[in-house]
Amino acid sequence: MPARNDLITAPIASTLLAFALPTLASSVLQSANGSLATIWVGQLIGPDAVAATTNGNLVMFLMTAFVFGFGMAGTILVGQSFGRGDLDAARRVVGTAVGTFVPVALTLAVVGWFLAPHVLSLLGTDPSITPLARAFLKITFLALPAILMMTMLMMTLRGSGDAITPLIFMVLAVILDVALNPVFIQGLGPAPEMGIGGSAFAMAIANYTALVAMLLYIYARDLPLRLRGAELAYLRPDLSILALMLRKGLPMGIQMVVVSGSMLAMMRLVNRQGVDTTAAFGATQQLWTYVQMPAMALGAAVSAMAAQNIGAGRWDRVGQITRVGIFYNIALTGGLVVLLVLADRQAMQIFLGSGSTAVEIAERIALLATWGFIPFGVTMVLFATIRANGQVIWPLIILFVSMFPVRLGFAYGLQGALGADAIWLSFPAGMVATLAMAALLYRFGNWRQANDMQVAPERPPEAQPSAAALYTEAGPPGAPTGGRCLHHDEIEAAQL
Template sequence: MADEAAQRPGPPAGRPGGGRDLTTGRIAPTLLAFALPTLGSSILQSLNGSINAVWVGRFLGEDALAATSNANIVMFLCMAFVFGFGMASTILIGQAFGRRDVDGARRVIGTALGAFILVAVAIGVLGWIFAPNLLKLLATPAGAAPLALAYLRVIFIAIPSSLILIMLMMAMRGAGDAMTPLWFMILAVVLDSGLNPVFILGLGPAPKLGIAGSATATVIANYASLAGLMIYMYVRDLPLRLRGKELAYLKPDPAILKTILVKGLPMGLQMIVISASALALVGLVNREGVATTAAFGVAMQLWTYLQMPAMALGAAVSAMAAQNIGAGKWERVSAITRSGVMFALLITGVLVVLLAIADRPALALFLGGNSPALGIARHIQLLATWSFLMFGVTLVLFGTVRANGSVIGPLLILFIGLVPVRLGFALGAYPRLGADALWLSFPVSSFSNMALGIAFYLHGGWRKSRMQIGGRPAPVGEDECIEEALADAEPGGRLNPAG
């Protein structure tokens, strides 16, 4: 049956809302056209977090702002594993669409959803229970701890919808559809940012919930967007919807699930490494006082605008490379990577310059013009912001190698850059540089990640790795090396802590 499914043609490239063929046409324009909706979704997501931070900071003060910063780091940590599985599913779906195997793509999304809906619910329940313990691990300042707990516990109610929504949006991009996720990201952002002041202040019939009101707005927005997306998928008959007998695909296929776990776990561990590094750094920052913690939280809000273009381009490069690898068009993969690096440097560079020019008014949006944290935040920006140019290059390179199932190299590189390099520098230089050692650790670790990423891309042998389902390798092109990665030998392994 699987062999028959592999021969089924996919939807035509121009099918409305049905995805896009990324294996033909000029590479740079195709990549940019595909990346722009993803970039729009990323910017909207960042804007949503920033608007919510403005509401919290202006209405509830710096303690509340520091509380949301600490709580968001915990959220990222809890979501990391499922995010890795979503990335693995996206790559398999992209390769299936490259082979025109729509039924195979539906089997992947069915297994992914069937397995990880329960995981998402479990994360929400356990997060609610253990939220106080998680905040203690962060050494959350005493003034912010009660607020952080109130916010975090409500946010964990939103976790199941957030994870399922992220997985569906990633899967659609793997199928070449970047516009549908954009529309439903707009819906989520409008609801979340619009309802924040309503529930914080108790406007109209809404109850006055304070910081928990900000989280309540997120709950409503995420569940409404997820419901809307599911309805839209069936009304428009999008390729990844499941109907009739296809609903049986929700019972996880052991071979597909094994592939998602083996490849997704290292990618999830990459997110764990990022969040663990951020957790350790936040713990060090918290010891500098509430003003510095608030300043760092606001700096991270602005950094999302610097990260998101590179993250969107990395995701677009990965989806485009996966389709071309699935189609056996290896000659296009290197050109896709070069175009991604060029766009990442250009877009990120423009944003770095703009932020350097307008840092004071941008930071004052969150803190107010007279806040003692404003000067600290400007100093952090000066020392660390330019590191995101190197971060963008690294993400594009990682997006390409992951598209072929090579996940251990990026994991090791991130671990080296973010643990011994970043934390080692921060701790080692602190006696001499004070808090500046914390901020300078960002460019130091970014340079390490980029240098190692370039070396791995050029000489790491990642082209020999190959995504496969169970023991059945996917069809490959004549020019592809047929040596298989030994999956069993690998380790069982909206906040964006800066990379």
């Protein structure tokens, strides 16, 4: 069996970067896949079809946001289990996650297929594109189980220290999706001509194929999180583990709702500025998607690495991981910010055209607001470390305060004095406020003692505790952990 990343004893700087880069590549691929699929739909069907796919993509975003929080909880639980050398506990977490979300995802797919028209009505879909949107959304719901399970499994694999396997199968899903879009949209070869539904069908085939291939790969390579024999009983959800995932995952999922709600409120302000400003802001958002990717990837890497070290009782390394993550974020995000500011006109013209009056507006937005992603990146690292020990409520409170009272208060309150610039400056204002509060929480908060996600030491089978007893209060930094860390050769031996 090939060696995996040792997140507990290996050099921090090189290991963190090596772990973050595959996650970053996965994020870039996901965004590029969405862009390419939109291009196929726009070129082969038309702009109405592009508008129709927006409804399906919004539903997918909300569903993925729902599973994101639970995936993060699974990442932390698996990471702490690995850090303590308790492979059995990690597998119990995966079994409960899969056993819970397979029936939930299948139910959502069936219900969504029949309720698609009502969902579109709730979204306020324009009647002129409702038939197209319905055709796309119904098949999108069929793809939902594969997408949600892919998301969950990839996040738990990263918790175990494996960032390569998720990347491999993200590449597979993207290649299949991009290649199959024109096949099913136009009915090339033996494929049926499905129009806009063909784009969703291509997405479904790509994700189901990648999911099955990833499961086969996990078992063929005997990766640590596979379930065999008596372990298959772990697929029956353990209520104590599920309750813990709900308690910790729900606040992290709500954070996505908070961010979305804040952006909807901001869009009301933006739309009041006119069509050109709305177009300029849309183009800027496309570029911001890529600017924030290093922060997101490093945040995920820091969370997994910190969780394993917390589980192993290596609090001396947790602080170092945080500092290295902050350094990398400033370097990578800062570099992208500088690049965007220097090449903003050329970048905006890609989306707006060289003769559009919206280009100058977009340049102004980028100049005033893009630098805020540097403090945003630092915040992502601080929050990732804090969440790795189970503290999820305070990050949610901080995010709510910075998104609504701070950001919206700045935008609305100063618009009379600053005009539209108040909207653009509110973005870095909110990000700086988030960083200030996150730094105070990291430095003075009790998150180091507030863990209820740490896994107890592995015991002989005859002395195994109930699942409810696996999760104990963590001691403060420097307290005895009562366990030990298994090195890779020991972990591999435990699987034989």
